Amino acid sequence: MARRAQPLGAVVPAGVAAGALVLALCLGTLAAVAWRAEAGGGLGAADWAAIRFTLFQAALSAGLSCALAIPVARALARRQFAGRGLLITLLGAPFILPVIVGVVGLLALFGRNGMVSAALAPLGLGPVDIYGLHGVLLAHVFFNLPLATRLILQGWLAIPAERFRLAAALGFGPGDVVRRLEVPMLREVLPGAFLVTFLICVTSFAVVLTLGGGPRATTVELAIYHAFRFEFDLGRAALLSLIQFGMCAAAALMALAVTVPGGFGAGLDRPLKRWDADHLGLRMQDAAWLGLAGLFLLVPLALIVLRGLAGLAEMPAAVYAAALRSLVVALVSAAVTVGLALPLALAANRLGGLRGTALQGAGMLAIAASPLVMGTGLFLLLFPVVDPVALALPVTAVVNAAMSLPFALRALGPVLAETERSHGRLADSLGLHGYTRLRLVTLPRLRRPLGFVLGLSAALSMGDLGVIALFADPAQATLPLQLYGLMGAYRMEAAAGAALLLLALSLGLFWIFDRGGRANAAV
Amino acid sequence: MKFPIIATAVLGATTALADMPVLTVYTYDSFVADWGPGPQIETAFEEVCGCDLKFVGAGDGAALLARLQLEGVRTRADVVLGLDTNLTAAAAGTGLFAKHGIEAEFNLPVDWDDDMFLPFDWGYFAFVHDKTRLPDAPDSFEELIAAPDDLKVVIQDPRSSTPGLGLMLWVKAAYGARAPEIWAGLAPHVLTVTKGWSEAYGMFLDGEADMVLSYTTSPAYHLIAEGDDTKAAAPFDEGHYMQIEVAGRIASSEQPELAQSFLNFMLSDAFQSVIATTNWMYPAVTPEGGLPRGFETLITPETALIFAPGEAAKLREEALAEWRDGLSR
Numbered sequence: 001m002a003r004r005a006q007p008l009g010a011v012v013p014a015g016v017a018a019g020a021l022v023l024a025l026c027l028g029t030l031a032a033v034a035w036r037a038e039a040g041g042g043l044g045a046a047d048w049a050a051i052r053f054t055l056f057q058a059a060l061s062a063g064l065s066c067a068l069a070i071p072v073a074r075a076l077a078r079r080q081f082a083g084r085g086l087l088i089t090l091l092g093a094p095f096i097l098p099v100i101v102g103v104v105g106l107l108a109l110f111g112r113n114g115m116v117s118a119a120l121a122p123l124g125l126g127p128v129d130i131y132g133l134h135g136v137l138l139a140h141v142f143f144n145l146p147l148a149t150r151l152i153l154q155g156w157l158a159i160p161a162e163r164f165r166l167a168a169a170l171g172f173g174p175g176d177v178v179r180r181l182e183v184p185m186l187r188e189v190l191p192g193a194f195l196v197t198f199l200i201c202v203t204s205f206a207v208v209l210t211l212g213g214g215p216r217a218t219t220v221e222l223a224i225y226h227a228f229r230f231e232f233d234l235g236r237a238a239l240l241s242l243i244q245f246g247m248c249a250a251a252a253l254m255a256l257a258v259t260v261p262g263g264f265g266a267g268l269d270r271p272l273k274r275w276d277a278d279h280l281g282l283r284m285q286d287a288a289w290l291g292l293a294g295l296f297l298l299v300p301l302a303l304i305v306l307r308g309l310a311g312l313a314e315m316p317a318a319v320y321a322a323a324l325r326s327l328v329v330a331l332v333s334a335a336v337t338v339g340l341a342l343p344l345a346l347a348a349n350r351l352g353g354l355r356g357t358a359l360q361g362a363g364m365l366a367i368a369a370s371p372l373v374m375g376t377g378l379f380l381l382l383f384p385v386v387d388p389v390a391l392a393l394p395v396t397a398v399v400n401a402a403m404s405l406p407f408a409l410r411a412l413g414p415v416l417a418e419t420e421r422s423h424g425r426l427a428d429s430l431g432l433h434g435y436t437r438l439r440l441v442t443l444p445r446l447r448r449p450l451g452f453v454l455g456l457s458a459a460l461s462m463g464d465l466g467v468i469a470l471f472a473d474p475a476q477a478t479l480p481l482q483l484y485g486l487m488g489a490y491r492m493e494a495a496a497g498a499a500l501l502l503l504a505l506s507l508g509l510f511w512i513f514d515r516g517g518r519a520n521a522a523v
Numbered sequence: 524m525k526f527p528i529i530a531t532a533v534l535g536a537t538t539a540l541a542d543m544p545v546l547t548v549y550t551y552d553s554f555v556a557d558w559g560p561g562p563q564i565e566t567a568f569e570e571v572c573g574c575d576l577k578f579v580g581a582g583d584g585a586a587l588l589a590r591l592q593l594e595g596v597r598t599r600a601d602v603v604l605g606l607d608t609n610l611t612a613a614a615a616g617t618g619l620f621a622k623h624g625i626e627a628e629f630n631l632p633v634d635w636d637d638d639m640f641l642p643f644d645w646g647y648f649a650f651v652h653d654k655t656r657l658p659d660a661p662d663s664f665e666e667l668i669a670a671p672d673d674l675k676v677v678i679q680d681p682r683s684s685t686p687g688l689g690l691m692l693w694v695k696a697a698y699g700a701r702a703p704e705i706w707a708g709l710a711p712h713v714l715t716v717t718k719g720w721s722e723a724y725g726m727f728l729d730g731e732a733d734m735v736l737s738y739t740t741s742p743a744y745h746l747i748a749e750g751d752d753t754k755a756a757a758p759f760d761e762g763h764y765m766q767i768e769v770a771g772r773i774a775s776s777e778q779p780e781l782a783q784s785f786l787n788f789m790l791s792d793a794f795q796s797v798i799a800t801t802n803w804m805y806p807a808v809t810p811e812g813g814l815p816r817g818f819e820t821l822i823t824p825e826t827a828l829i830f831a832p833g834e835a836a837k838l839r840e841e842a843l844a845e846w847r848d849g850l851s852r
Contacts, residue, residue, distance in 0.1 A: 036593070046847065100722060104729070112675070112714070113730035131715045206718040209680060210726075213715045215847045226682040229585045230839065232592055232613065318557045379593055387599070389579065474555045474580040481552075487721035488553045490744045490803070492728050 015347020029377025105300030131213030155189030308500025455513030706849020762826025
């Protein structure tokens, strides 16, 4: 293969180093916790129940999120309308919301005292009962539909416009387009999208507990809390964390096994026109999907904004200081994410085969980590050397970056592979190598996913409570931590204001960086 | 020239600061928040101690203990403030704490004879409701069980939350061997279980549930800080489980005298008068001026329930299994 013929250059060592850093962060901290553990108990029946429930709800949540994301992404891919770019950004918002804020928004819509219940009351129905497995699924679809939609949409946008032109010339109907173009694309993109949403749902904990309605909805992460706080049994906490990694690794292997490369060949980045989707029926169908997804995702957001407006004036000055701190952490975190993701993706692509996959796997690992175990491990590792509190913010930035890495690799990987497939031979024959090739061939084609990655990682870092809750001093609290602090002091109005500020800053960061990602959206 | 004068002043200040001994107090986050007791207490103590008081926040009470267990003998803490009696047995077990040697009169509903930990505030767990939405709140667990199924309460998970743990022990203290039956009876009324107090209380204020597990002092916040008298705690016939928050000093501290004087200060008016309206709990030693206006409107349970520290630790696993099985039905 052409790429094997090239010298491996500096990219592979850099990528391997990035992968090693993530590995150390995930497994090193786990080992530190296990090392510190005294002889602890094994797994009890309750732990096994938690493992079963975690797998069950995560598989169902991820499946549902991806299934619903397909029609939404398709509608976005084949329609042009005023405000489309804005809609794409706004639809992404639930994913970057801190969990506690998102749940408040969902309850304002679907809760016992929510809008839906209020609308049903005059009919003698309701209140709606959101608590239970269906509530967990609803919340997970709310949080993850945006990401799944974006990942699948990128798949659609990666099909060269020439293929649709050819399809039109050959007189393809909508069914033919589905069979010849869209299904092969989905076979390439869907397993990855499913995997990422599955991983997020595996470690989800506060949402599952709150909307699951009781101890039946116990996940592995909660079992880790139990081991850690209730019994200070570090051994069991580490064991459960390892099981969480195992579940995620198994899911990753399964996703890899069913992924089939698309192979659409090269295109010339011509404007996209979809002759096949011009029927009125299809237009109405797309409008309906976009309308429904828009309502489902945006109404809770609007309710958060409404609640927060009154609270903005109530916010103490500390909130603004926290917001500034969070912004800096978010920007650093975004830079670190790209700094890790780009060499990792390039190296994985260059190495190819099993080694490339293994490298990508290392990069995906952080999402499966238990924040509690990772934070504890980091504390144990840092404490003998330096005051961990002094390093709270840099550590938060790096950990947040590691947490964003799976999404970054998901977004960069396919585009990079496609670039190599379509432009690699030409670049080889022109003797383009190293930095020149990166600058002239690769980076321009990565602009869209890179913008997305920067925006996503900045926004995720903004909203993430992550490991900082374990050893940040309130004097250097981030905005989410400050939000929790206000709630814990009965100051719910001010907290709602802080939530609105957080939402605005996260979305703002995402929007600014993602402009690159939307640059081609008009074509 | 102004500059050298300022420079001297700044240098003078930093050397003065550098000479001052530092007392490090580990506590929970909300204690150190801008609106918590921490800032006022820091100012008051620094006026008398000739030292630099440094509060370090470490999550909540349980996280605080875990942090201490992780740090072990190398801990930088001189004093740990904010453990409660459910945690003191484990805290004493670390062997890190020294005896306080302080004799004091406490305004606690129970006797205090712990020679390692001193209480600084306390409160009762209670179900809080809105009088306008629920005028006739149940006045016992059994009445709550007998109420129509659409009366919903929101509680916290004992595995991740201090009040959640308090409720679990409350039922165990009030009903002993009947606890499983009580949990099964409560199950239809439990709207949901949250990770922490904030989520649950927020849901209650949003009208999601009729009652929330909190403290008898919660209505005082709404009354005093917001002028809202609609919130009330429901007095339960079985009595109410208590939370007593304590502090202790670390034996290996390099500032044993300062740590000891902080513990003495903790029981003085300067500290105790701040507690009621910043931590929203009862001060362990009622200050000279009495409790703030508004606290007289709160319910005062006739029976105070609490397990001795070692007892709570022994009962925990069994009580958790009962809680889980009862609510999983």
